[in-house]
Amino acid sequence: MANLGILGRSVLRKSNESVRLTIIIFIGMIFGFLLGISFSSVTITKLRIPSSIFSYITDKNSVIYNHQWTTVRSQNKDSSFLKPSEASKIHVPTNPRGAERLPPGIVSSESDFFLRRLWGEPSEDLLKKQKYLITFTVGYDQRYNIDAAVKKFSDNFTILLFHYDGRVSEWDEFEWSKHAIHVSARKQTKWWFAKRFLHPDIVAPYEYIFIWDEDLGLDHFNAEEYIRLVKKHGLEISQPGLEPNNGLTWKMTERRPDREVHKETVDKPGWCKDPHSPPCAGFVEIMATVFSRGAWRCAWHMIQNDLVHGWGLDFALGKCVEPPHEKIGVVDAQWIIHQVVPSLGNQGQAENGKAPWEGVRERCKKEWTMFQDRMEAAEAAYEEKSWTASRSSAQS
Numbered sequence: 001m002a003n004l005g006i007l008g009r010s011v012l013r014k015s016n017e018s019v020r021l022t023i024i025i026f027i028g029m030i031f032g033f034l035l036g037i038s039f040s041s042v043t044i045t046k047l048r049i050p051s052s053i054f055s056y057i058t059d060k061n062s063v064i065y066n067h068q069w070t071t072v073r074s075q076n077k078d079s080s081f082l083k084p085s086e087a088s089k090i091h092v093p094t095n096p097r098g099a100e101r102l103p104p105g106i107v108s109s110e111s112d113f114f115l116r117r118l119w120g121e122p123s124e125d126l127l128k129k130q131k132y133l134i135t136f137t138v139g140y141d142q143r144y145n146i147d148a149a150v151k152k153f154s155d156n157f158t159i160l161l162f163h164y165d166g167r168v169s170e171w172d173e174f175e176w177s178k179h180a181i182h183v184s185a186r187k188q189t190k191w192w193f194a195k196r197f198l199h200p201d202i203v204a205p206y207e208y209i210f211i212w213d214e215d216l217g218l219d220h221f222n223a224e225e226y227i228r229l230v231k232k233h234g235l236e237i238s239q240p241g242l243e244p245n246n247g248l249t250w251k252m253t254e255r256r257p258d259r260e261v262h263k264e265t266v267d268k269p270g271w272c273k274d275p276h277s278p279p280c281a282g283f284v285e286i287m288a289t290v291f292s293r294g295a296w297r298c299a300w301h302m303i304q305n306d307l308v309h310g311w312g313l314d315f316a317l318g319k320c321v322e323p324p325h326e327k328i329g330v331v332d333a334q335w336i337i338h339q340v341v342p343s344l345g346n347q348g349q350a351e352n353g354k355a356p357w358e359g360v361r362e363r364c365k366k367e368w369t370m371f372q373d374r375m376e377a378a379e380a381a382y383e384e385k386s387w388t389a390s391r392s393s394a395q396s
């Protein structure tokens with residue numbers, strides 16, 4: 001019945017559309033005629049009119065109409081209204097890089113993942129705009145775990161899956177998968193995907209962005225409730241508490257059963273420079289990280305293109321919020337279990353008598369060192385530069 005209804009409406013709409021099309025063509029012809037006879041007296045330099053108002057191709061199922069716009073210049077040679085070179089420049093400092101020639105009103109510098117229709121009124125495409133984004137980086141082997149996990153996120157979430165094994169279409173056995181966004185690149189990591197497909201201008205509509213691994217047990221987790229707590233406690237970067245098991249690496253991320261959230265901990269002697277420094281505070285892991293829109297805008301810029309595992313990033317996240325020991329924390333009341341399922345970590349290459357996972361682990365550590373070195377070098381270079389600048393301004 002429902003299907004019949006839709007069919008009926010679409011037939012009706014089609015005939016409405018062809019009436020509308022006829023009217024538009026007719027008006028266009030009159031307009032063109034009037035323009036033609038009045039053209040010699042018009043003294044504007046640049047005027048845009050459609051050269052062929054509508055050329056349309058009809059086939060069995062569709063009508064595609066194609067506007068071809070051309071610039072018509074006036075014959076009036078001595079017009080000094082705008083010189084072409086000046087006309088092509090618009091100086092608006094707020095325009096994004098590369099868009100300096102566009103009038104700001106046409107600049108749309110942000111986008112989203114909202115799915116649109118191929119027909120109808122564009123303004124009526126989106127019945128709902130999701131407020132949050134959840135991404136999982138997945139292999140097909142983990143589909144049942146992800147299926148269970150996805151059910152913990154309400155329809156206020158856009159679901160985005162990053163596939164590292166190329167098996168994308170098979171996920172359609174789950175109804176939700178048909179409405180999810182799927183991105184596929186073989187043997188690439190979560191941070192590789194995040195850098196390339198979660199640009200801050202693309203995810204700008206989402207208030208919170210979850211960038212999660214696939215091997216998390218979410219039986220004791222509810223995403224809406226999680227967000228309520230994150231807002232209540234002012235957390236810009238967070239993660240759910242981890243049930244202690246062999247997947248637990250840091251004291252900070254261990255779940256505390258008596259709290260809603262915690263923002264600091266005491267770790268082994270010598271591990272933390274001071275009580276407010278990572279991994280004792282201002283610290284969460286990169287396995288189930290949740291960013292506010294603003295914090296992600298910063299963190300995205302820190303991800304170096306040749307570093308794919310993200311090791312060391314967790315220690316630097318504090319640079320993105322102020323003060324880190326208050327804006328970064330662990331949500332204890334909505335907690336998860338790290339199941340430690342071997343996935344990409346096993347998919348290295350056996351080399352020099354070493355197992356594939358050993359090569360991956362070595363690369364992880366190497367990246368951590370590289371990241372640290374680059375951060376230190378960048379900070380030193382910046383300090384040096386500001387010191388020189390302040391000296392020269394003091395002298396002048």
Ligand SMILES: *[C@@H]1O[C@H](CO)[C@@H](O)[C@H](O)[C@H]1NC(C)=O
Nearest residue numbers: 131153154155156157224225
């Ligand atoms: C989605 O968000 C709205 C607005 O914040 C809220 O009222 C609603 O309860 C949320 N949906 C679910 C399923 O929690």
